[in-house]
Amino acid sequence: MKPYLLPLTLSVVMLAACAQQPPAQQVQDPYANLGNGALYQGDLASGSLPGEATAQYFSSQVGDTILFAANQTALNSEARAILNRQAEWLTKHQEFSAVVQGHAEETGTREYNLALGARRAGAVQEYLVANGVESGRIRTLSFGKERPAEVCSEESCYAKNRRAVTVVSASGVGS
Template identity: 45%
Template sequence: MWKTSFAVLALVLVLGGCSSKKDSATDSTSTTGAGGVGSGIDRGAVGPGTQADLVANVGDRVFFELDRSDITQEGRATLGRQAEWLKKYSNVSITIEGHADERGTREYNLALGERRATAVKNYLVANGIPSSRIQTVSFGKERPAVLGSDEASWAQNRRGVTVVGGPSS
């Protein structure tokens, strides 16, 4: 009896493994981590006005100095390109994610991430993008782009990320 039960279980496992084919049409994550389950936006498509288009042709992030929320010269250049892109795709709404590195308390980094997201939003608004098209969210240190406890990692985590639609999940 146990041999029959074992054989049935083995067959179910084998068949279950065969039917787990990934449907690439429903995979909405991109290499930038900007996908989102339930977002309704295919962030992997490289069509005009998509997250992939923004990343590939404009840049989706700006970086900040330690404990700072002011936009650097390099950041201004990226945000200038983003503003032009957003003018071209006037139906696109965005969310600006504010991030911090792992140092400091959770509360401090959430506040710093919010200041960074707000600085990015304010720059885009000053460059002609209606504030009604821009939301902000702070993730503080909770979503590092790079793992590591060194300056190179921390520098990549001190960022503002522009996400087409809503925040990444």
């Protein structure tokens, strides 16, 4: 069995507030929710801000997650602002590629949500490509409703689960 991730909220706060070393270890579970800087598993208490050319910088400073309205795949202005920054960063850091994960809330059938998550990821990919990122550097992936960011069965959680998360890595698409 592969390891679980540490609680996400805590690491986000500390990433923003503290300095740190490059990650000591990447989490191996490819199915874990990779949004919001969760890749970072290093020492949170010391070091310097992550370099700009790091996945940690991308997730914590550029912003890796955008949200959608229920059953929608349209990008709102807030989402577009984050994606503009993502496109800019990806244009600047050509050695990185991206996997866009699409997610859906639990109130939908499993099969429909897989397709809905795919469509959300596709909408992000399309936007990034329109803003100058080479399409070959972006892959899309849908988790449907299988990997919620928040687990409650209320709109406050659903709103956070209707999302697309852009995960960047320096070692090629999908790896």
